[in-house]
Amino acid sequence: MGCWARLPAEIRLMVLENVAEDYRYKSEPHARAGYAIVCQEWRAFFEPRNFQRLVLDQDRISDFELFLGRESPRSHRQEYVRHVVLRIRLGEYTCAVCKSKEDGRTVRRNNMAFSNAVWNLLIILSRWNPGHKGLTLELGAYSPSDSKHTFKDFRLEPNYPYQVPKDLDKRFESYKLRIREVGQLGLDSTSNDPYHGWVGGLQEASSVGLGAKQRIMGTLSLATNRRGFSALPRVEFVTGLLIRRQLYRAFSGKALARLLSESFPCLRRFRHEGWRNVDPSIQLRSEKDYECLILQSLPNTLRTLHVFEDSNKLLHSQHPPKAPNMSLGRALSRSSRFLETLSVAFLVDAEDFLTEFWPTKPLPTNVLPWENLRRLALTSRLLHPSRMARGDLGNLLVAAGRAASFMPKLVSMEIWNGGEGNACIFRYRNAAGERPRIILSTNWGSHVELDYDVIQCWANMPRHGQHLIAEVIPLPLRRNVMRTYAHIIHHLKLRYDVLDPISHYQVYWENEQLRLEEKAARARHRHELILS
Template sequence: MSSWDRLPAEIRSMILEAVAEDYRFDSEQPYGRAGYARVCREWQPVFEQRNFQRLVLDQDRIDDLEQFMTKQRRELLEHVSLRIRLPEYDCTVCQSEEDEETIRNTNVDLDSNDDVFSTAVWKLLAILSKWIVPEFESRRQQKGLTLELGVYSPSDSQHTTRDFHLEPEYPYQEAKDLDSHFEAYKQRANRLGLDSLNDPYHSWVDGHQDPDSISLESKQRIMGTLTINPTLSKAGNKKKFPNVEIVTGLLIRREFYRKIAVGSLRKLLRESLTCLRWFRHEGWLDVDPQQQLGFEKAYKNLLLKNLPPTLRSLSLFSSSNKLLHPERFTGWRANRFLGKALSKPSRSLETLSAAFLIEAQDFFADFWPPLTSHLLYPEIGRGKIRKLLMAAGRAAAFMPKLQAMEIWNGGEGHAALFRYERHPNHKTNPNPQITWASTWGNNIQLPLDVILCWSNLPQHGSRGCGTKVERIKRSRKNVKTFSIAIRYLKLRRSVLDLVSDYQVFWEEYQLCSKD
């Protein structure tokens, strides 16, 4: 420290800032940066500012939150990630559906998954509800606090499903942990020998899995639904969720497969997160069609009646893949009532993304942006694509503040995108423009009436609209998932969280490297 003290204060400050900014999460030393704050008083404010911007908790760490989160540290906090850890399981149940009866038979002393989940959520909300808004500086009031929820078992990655992002040591926790060459993924694959894994009991043969050999029950093991128990006591008295005013963002990422029951989400949004400004919900398509239908019916009511009036940004994403949902890739159609249900509440939003959960043509019975449509597919007739783009243009005529809209689709062998963009300050920026891009190139031009429909929007005045048709530079045989289409979106950050986007891109890379 004597050599350190001889350095000018400006140089010391620059070094500390560089160390703090260059830090990346290390699963072998998850609390490595925390130690820097304990070196001396000079180092403490620099590193505490970073250490307490984002907290990752499990149920065992919630009880200590009030003790170590002083008022000063609360003002630094921007993101709380609650990753609830369910009990581990072994091969006696890994091929059976995750339900309460199975859990009780496995261990009579074990709390149910719903109990574990409920207790953790209740505890955290109770603590956060005490952090009243007036305690926070103006910066905090403007930015708010993000709450992230996820549920997993450490055993999820050890049986049929070997996804890296299911592992407790997954190193990509936030945007600055990401790299450009998937180094952690490659190292893990080499370490575990996934390319040559031979485990027929878990449907692995010479490093590959046949979707038809994976049982429905093994999929349901990792894709259960968690419900928050609303009762206060064994007598069955229900209690209302605590009102958490400081939470302005709710994030549920696709990293974990389990769902939160729609009824529990509804209760959260209606009773607790009353000041929510944005909600990003990345879920997974259920492997049981009847359960998926029940989820969508319940979600319709959530969209119609339970979105907070403060909400200004909504992002919905329904994930699927070839192993879990082989039937999804032979034909899929979103339920019409979801698109219609979303159109009305979306009118109070500033940004909206709805990917693979609703259908654009249903949504345009009323309103707006980036949306997926199964009509953007090379085998679909040009007339249907034309009708969709005309409907979107007619809807855009009633959106005087619209700056960007993207309708897109992607999957095995295809990717397509229609984009409209207009800068609000039209005096100093180019004319509005519509773009059509697809993997099937220039074979489908934009019809003249579509171009005229978009050019004649009343918000354009006499300026008209530019038109661009281009090919997505990837051969159809090398397109394995929707990831390629997402790369071409200008509203990409509205569709997926950055870490989720990275995971999707890696999954595409893996599929291409196997062919």
């Protein structure tokens, strides 16, 4: 340490910065904690980084209070915390029940685990210094058994390595390592697990029963009250709420509504990535609850809202998703006028969001504008070559232009869709120092054009001053290799509004894995033909 002290302060800081930057998911898990006890100087440097993001389950909440509680001499650490991940660990299960829906007793036990964890954490946070600069709470729930039966997803495992964007590697090294470990995507018979639908490292959607899907996609609800509280504890410095697609299990719309309205009155950012339920009745009830949340529970401090409803071929017979909820789309349109950024994928359709601006209707005279909206991303089933010939696509883009005239600060809008063989993006861009432009990008062929009415609608906005550029640009996505929406997200300018960076990384890999599985299936089929 004597040699260290003789180094110039600038050199010491550079060394510490390099040590901190080199810390990745492959590092020794507790190494950075050890750096903080080297000396007082190292502690002052590493402690804020060590406590910046904390991952908890229900068993660690008491330690969380011990190390950061109000009465603790270490309470100064509270100001370091910017991101708390509450990952509720549910009970394990065996092969005796892995193919069946959770029974009532299991549901009640899971709800109690969720409720206790949320209440206990919020009670602790409510005692913190109210002058905290702002914290993001991330919620997730899983059972350690979820990755051991029918769904052997790498991202469901407790030791999933990619936790923050700096962990991500372009070569998918951990995914490839995991594939080699379990023998997937090969023809090795040792990777067989026929009871759970795995043969030769591959899994067919037809082998996955409804009960197994329902178990892994269970919905958690909050208990009505606890410890004499009539409402959830109020935590004004929670400014972000994050739920990522990594885990299948959902939180009920009523539970989220209570968190938004009772606990987080100063929320500014809400990202909700969920999975469409495989049970249509549960999905319908969930959408009704979500509509109530949209209409009644969004705090007026909210400025950024990202909603993504996911689906895949393994879980859903209808893929891409079913028809979006019309009333939910209209409710979101009415309740989003105070936002600065809005992205909604698949849960609602741009057609319903823009219904009051449809060109076949007279423009309403009492429109409440989106005064602060700068970025908007929506999906629509009308972005399909069959809809272009019928005029539906043109009507949608005219409606988008009419709505944009009530968005005076709009910089970027993207309406997009993608699926089996089909990819389309409509993009509007009006950034400072650039000429405004609209672009239609598809993989439909050379016959695609922007309607004259669409161009005129967008060009006639006063803020464009007749300088609008209208372009049609092909998307470099071959129709015969298009499988899911994942192909197109990489081409979106607003892709990190559509999906969290880690979620985008997962989607990109899963799409690549799908391609490799199809390739392996074709190889296996040829192998079987040769043997026969």
